């Protein structure tokens with residue numbers, strides 16, 4: 001009998017634990033903490049979407065569905081994607097149990113042990129850790145922060161995408177920076193990846209939370225606007241942000257038709273299917289939810305402008321209003337350890353923000369603030385930050 005402790009595989013033990021959680025755990029159980037650390041809209045799912053889920057339960061929809069999802073939902077997602085990005089057939093759609101699950105499935109399908117993947121960072125940590133679970137190596141290409149906000153040096157990314165690269169992960173609009181790829185940048189990346197047979201895994205979770213989309217709430221530029229069905233392009237998406245449905249755990253994948261039967265097998269061996277009543281709510285959201293998106297984008301735009309105007313008044317804070325998503329990702333001068341800074345902010349000021357280091361080493365010195373919140377809460381938070389910084393700078 002061996003005396004070694006019973007432990008997980010090395011690849012799993014080496015995963016980063018969430019530093020956002022580490023800060024949040026320090027503030028849990030304290031009702032005087034004003035928390036903006038998680039990326040979640042603060043409004044409940046609209047009633048007409050909830051009712052669709054309830055009606056499906058009342059009708060007894062409590063059984064397994066097809067691995068790829070119910071036909072009605074796949075059809076309505078295909079029609080929705082076609083409306084935003086051009087002709088898309090149902091044979092390209094797989095329904096998943098969240099955007100997170102979509103990314104895991106796609107990675108299981110495409111990226112194996114020893115493969116090289118590239119990610120554009122700072123980035124929501126899950127996207128960098130998922131390929132590592134499967135034993136892949138992830139190299140990061142960093143965005144740069146300047147007076148115009150966050151930008152990508154496309155040539156640097158293309159240099160990193162050499163023929164031995166299996167896949168590139170791009171999240172645009174990006175969590176945490178809000179950085180959004182332009183159409184001509186996407187064109188250059190797609191042409192390069194086509195030449196070298198590299199998969200583009202586009203995490204489009206925030207495509208509708210795009211402030212340059214005008215009153216029609218146009219989506220952010222997408223690889224789906226440019227690619228053909230048989231390109232090595234995958235788009236993952238979620239109901240969580242656009243339709244205020246984080247707790248429902250529903251998402252989807254748009255993939256080349258030839259990949260979808262293999263995604264169905266992987267769905268079988270992961271979750272088998274999304275719950276049928278959740279899928280019914282999804283049909284209503286995707287078919288009737290444009291007003292929800294218009295409301296959310298309007299509210300977020302207002303919150304973004306309000307928060308950035310207030311942050312600009314704080315000495316030592318460098319913040320640029322982002323074109324998309326729902327986060328202020330700002331630099332605080334003098335902060336060299338954002339984890340320690342955020343823990344102190346919770347302990348001393350009762351303000352819960354996420355440390356920039358949670359999103360990669362290039363996020364050090366930055367802090368993320370989810371602004372999907374009422375103006376009065378944001379104002380209270382800024383007041384706490386102002387008072388804290390006055391002390392912090394004095395010490």
Ligand SMILES: Cc1ncc(COP(=O)(O)O)c(C=O)c1O
Nearest residue numbers: 039098099100124175205238240
């Ligand atoms: C960039 C990004 N992608 C995907 C997701 C996944 O969302 P969900 O798993 O709730 O569908 C999130 C959630 O925060 C995210 O920030």
